[in-house]
Amino acid sequence: MSSSIDVAKKAGVSQATVSRVLNNPQSVKPETRMKVLQAMEQLQYVPNLIARSLVTNTTRTIALISGSLQNGFFAETTDSIVQFAKHKGYKTLVYFEDENKVPDLFDLIMSSKVDGVLLSLIKLDDPLVEQLERVKVPCVFFNRRSKSGGHYVVLDNPSAVAEVTRHLIGLGHRKIAYLSGKTDFSTFQERSVGFKQVMQEHGLEMKPEWTSFIDTTTEEIERTVFTMLNRPELPTAIICATDAIALICMDIILMMGLRIPQDISLAGIDNTRMASHRAVQLTTVGHQKFAMGRIAAESLFELIEKGDSERSAIQITLRPELIVRKTTGLVNSSGS
Amino acid sequence: MSSSIDVAKKAGVSQATVSRVLNNPQSVKPETRMKVLQAMEQLQYVPNLIARSLVTNTTRTIALISGSLQNGFFAETTDSIVQFAKHKGYKTLVYFEDENKVPDLFDLIMSSKVDGVLLSLIKLDDPLVEQLERVKVPCVFFNRRSKSGGHYVVLDNPSAVAEVTRHLIGLGHRKIAYLSGKTDFSTFQERSVGFKQVMQEHGLEMKPEWTSFIDTTTEEIERTVFTMLNRPELPTAIICATDAIALICMDIILMMGLRIPQDISLAGIDNTRMASHRAVQLTTVGHQKFAMGRIAAESLFELIEKGDSERSAIQITLRPELIVRKTTGLVNSSGS
């Protein structure tokens, strides 16, 4: 690999001039500029971004810390974030973390010198947040947020669940199960609040055996649903805290020979792409306009470009929208 | 941010010693090592990887050039690749490229100084391949490959399609449609070969109006399927070159009120996660053992760690395995 010094030699100029034709072309005489460009061409010169970063203290790279792509929601947000970053001339460093262990991420981010961070996999009281705050790295949370504020874009989670819950109650359901991830994530925390509230408003009981806050691994979800549906008394509806959970849930329900929604209604949240598929047609709640990932990315670049500190907090809460499809129906009166 | 020089000052040693406790701890006396570690702790020192990369000419970063995550196959491979890279102590820089434009990727890769490249989105005659070859960056293709060889891990594509085609013919199908991406990608090229061959072996015709090689955007696929199914004569089965295409295809088929497989059989390739979902149950063909992404990643790290040049070419062709589910059935004798 040839360096700017090689180019300089070949063009008979100084290295500084080579640097100039790259970063400030009009500041160098057209004649010599041509010589330099020609030399670059001949040597197949491509600038070393590492060296440049060392000087400018900027990498044109963002970090994305997301949940596993097995979850369609994260696949969609990741896709749009990476696309948008590319469009902005930025590279994206991705981490798909296990829900539980996000320990060394701070050092990873700091040492990589990324220009910004998009975080979805964050616990309510994650120390990472405070650390990032301290070092002034532009950072926006999406989907999940931390209790210490910061910039974020999230769904109005309590309302979202409230809407599905009311929808199901409106269909006559009284025995409603709730299947969620653990509440140390804001998403699951907030969504459970919405559920609890609406149930109470209607004087309905949250049966412990129908209410689960579990690890959102496929195996764990399958096991939980299987156990629940093997009890003597079945719920008439299941609300899942995410579409990803709902899909797995649906898989088990169908496997056990139950019909949706005749035997059991099912609803999710996120309005994932698969939810609208005609083989699935999941009732869910989404939000208007763009994907959340896109909005988060736009917000982040606003921080990066205009400077974080001046900016007042970006705190966007997307209005939820119930999307009724085919997995929820009137409660089966023959149900015990 | 504090540097190793700050640490050195605080600990009363030279910067070289600080560097040593990081890279060669046992070469420094335990006593002074402690002093240094303590200073690091106090200053919250985290090494600047950019600077380190400049010296070592290594970044512990790989680049992944993949198709859009909208395609479940790429979501799965990306997930496992990123996980595996992390496990190996490497970061992953991702690009989800549009099928058509992959022009400036070479400069992007070179300037970022990644230690290796995983490529799935590559055309048969992509110039990128030769460029990467020339600069000796470890590189392995997966899923798709280039005609100029190199390291790759792919499915035995002709056999894969041959298997589904024979399966459908065995079920009595004669009027078989084929829906594929464009053949300047090896995947689609090789798969179409398999289809053509088996059809010919059985003296069956590839009707032009039932055979499409199109851009694999959702809209384009939808339009194509819609048009095909609005013709007077319908195929009794559709083979899609990927599960992603098959899913979209299924969506349209169901939307038009046709039943699968009673009215029309449907099959894909890749054995994507959603294909096994009980709301879908797509007949498809996959391969044994690990995900392809994982195998590709393992191969790449072998190249990175053991050095590329010594190594003979890694060329892995995975044996396909037909997985019959519920979207393919006996041909409906009442079909016109």
Added chain:
DNA sequence: ATCCTTTCTGAATACGTATTCATTTATTTC
């Protein structure tokens, strides 16, 4: 031609680390 601007270019330096080489300090051997 002289002086003054303006435009352009080169030398020098900084960024933060790893590494070589020489030097100091500690340890062993007789």
Added chain:
DNA sequence: GAAATAAATGAATACGTATTCAGAAAGGAT
């Protein structure tokens, strides 16, 4: 205790770029 060896450390340098500052070249006005 001296000499020989081994272990530990520091000074200096390199990596490839951007940038400052000073100086050279070019152009304009008188």
